[in-house]
Amino acid sequence: MRDSVRESPLWRPKDNLLQGVEGIGLVASxxxxxxxxxxxxxxxxxxxALVGLAPFSRDSGLMRGKRRIWGGRARVRAALYMATLVATRYNSIIKAFYQRLLEAGKGKYYQSL
Structure with a gap:
């Protein structure tokens, strides 16, 4: 698969752009x-919204429901989650943001948001 992407004039530029982002590797790309x-x-x-990371409201009339993320493309969401785990180790900006989330009492799941 890697060779197919690298040899393709269509996919190679997109792959290079995606892998230029800290945390995005071959599998995520x-x-x-x-x-x-x-x-x-x-x-x-x-x-x-397509990936399932956008919070949707459950409002009805005067009742204001909780905002939750759900649905979407699970494989993309999983790849982004793993890329975020890597980025929290190597990207200082994302690492600082992640630390602020943890200090605010957010669970480790929120790091992918």
């Missing part, structure tokens, strides 16, 4: 290209 073809064509809010 290929997963994003294969399972999220809309990447680059939609804005960040629509991408977050």
């Amino acid at each position: 290929i997963t994003l290209m294969a399972d999220l073809s809309e990447l680059g064509n939609l804005d960040r809010r629509n991408i977050a």
Whole structure:
């Protein structure tokens, strides 16, 4: 698979761009290209909704429900979660943000948000 991506004039530039982000490796890059073809064509809010990371409200009339994330493309979400784990170790900005989340009492799951 790696050789196919590297030899393709269509996929190589996208792969290089994705892997230029700290934490994104070969597996995450290929997963994003294969399972999220809309990447680059939609804005960040629509991408977050497609992946299942955008909080949706459960409001009805005057009742204001909880905001939860659900649904979406599980393989993309899992690849982004693993990339975030790597980035918290090697990217100082993401590491500082992650530490602030932990200090605020957020669970480790929130790091992928």
